[in-house]
Each structure stands twice: as structure tokens, then as C-alpha cells.
Amino acid sequence: MSFGVSTGLWIGAKFILNALSINHAWVGIVVWLVNLYILFLFYSSTLIYRFREKGGNISFSEAYSFILLLMFFSAIIAAAVRWIYLSFFDSSYLSLMYEQTMPVLEKMMPAEIDEVEMRLREFLVPIRFSLFYIFYDLIVASVLGLILAPIVRKSKNILPDDFED
Numbered sequence: 001m002s003f004g005v006s007t008g009l010w011i012g013a014k015f016i017l018n019a020l021s022i023n024h025a026w027v028g029i030v031v032w033l034v035n036l037y038i039l040f041l042f043y044s045s046t047l048i049y050r051f052r053e054k055g056g057n058i059s060f061s062e063a064y065s066f067i068l069l070l071m072f073f074s075a076i077i078a079a080a081v082r083w084i085y086l087s088f089f090d091s092s093y094l095s096l097m098y099e100q101t102m103p104v105l106e107k108m109m110p111a112e113i114d115e116v117e118m119r120l121r122e123f124l125v126p127i128r129f130s131l132f133y134i135f136y137d138l139i140v141a142s143v144l145g146l147i148l149a150p151i152v153r154k155s156k157n158i159l160p161d162d163f164e165d
Helices: 002-020 027-053 060-089 092-108 113-123 126-152
Strands: none
Touching (some): 027 060, 060 092, 060 126, 092 113, 113 126
């Protein structure tokens, strides 16, 4: 659970930095560094779980489940950070996103633009936007788990300790 809190705070910090990178391009580099650090956190947290809780051996399914659960806790914390940031600190972020998205959507779907505009306005409120990212983060975790779980997994040695060639 503590892994999820720290990872969730880093994911929330990444979102805030990403929002700041709209006005300051150099912050985009920091966002990439934070992304790499978050990947390292997932890897190291899974290794720590393998050694502390599983005695050094973990199957693919256990590692994959741990990564999904870790991301679930992280996504809840990150959603809270996003909601607080969008509600109290930068309420113009979603309206700026709306202004940048609508011209693109008008070109793509000119016939349905009224319906699309209504749906986009409904979606771009802090609570819905934050809750959506919980599901988004879980989709990312399912792909990340497919990559990290085979790397982290380790099964028991099938050869005896005194076996020699």
C-alpha cells in the first residue's frame, strides 16, 4: 500500500508538471524524467515485493497482479491529486484543453459537432476527468505489467544446491 501512495503522488506530480509544460516548454523534459522514474518505481517496488513477501520467488501472474494492484492504488491517489489541482489551483486547464480540442473535432466531424461539443463539455469537469484517468492508468498498467512481470518473475531453482556439471 505504501508503494501505491508514493507512486500515486509521483503520477500526480507528473500530471501537474505536464499541465505546467503548456506554458514552459522546458518542463516537458522534467516530465519525461519523472516518467522514467515512475517506471523505475514500478520495477523496484515489484522486486521489493518479490524479496520481502515472496521469499525471492514470484510467478508471472503474481507479479502482474501486484503491478495492477499497485497501479490501482496509485491511480486513486493520482486522481485525488488531479481533482485537487484542477478544482483549486488551475481551473483554466480544462477550458484550455477544450479550446484546443474543438477546432480539431470540428474538422473531423462537422455534421455531429453539436453532440460532440456537448459530450466534451460534460467530460471536461475536474471530477469526471480525474475518474477517467483511473481507468486510463489501469489500461497503462495492464500493458506495463505484461512488460515488467516477465522481467521480475523468478521461479525456484529446480536443480539442487550441490549440483555440478
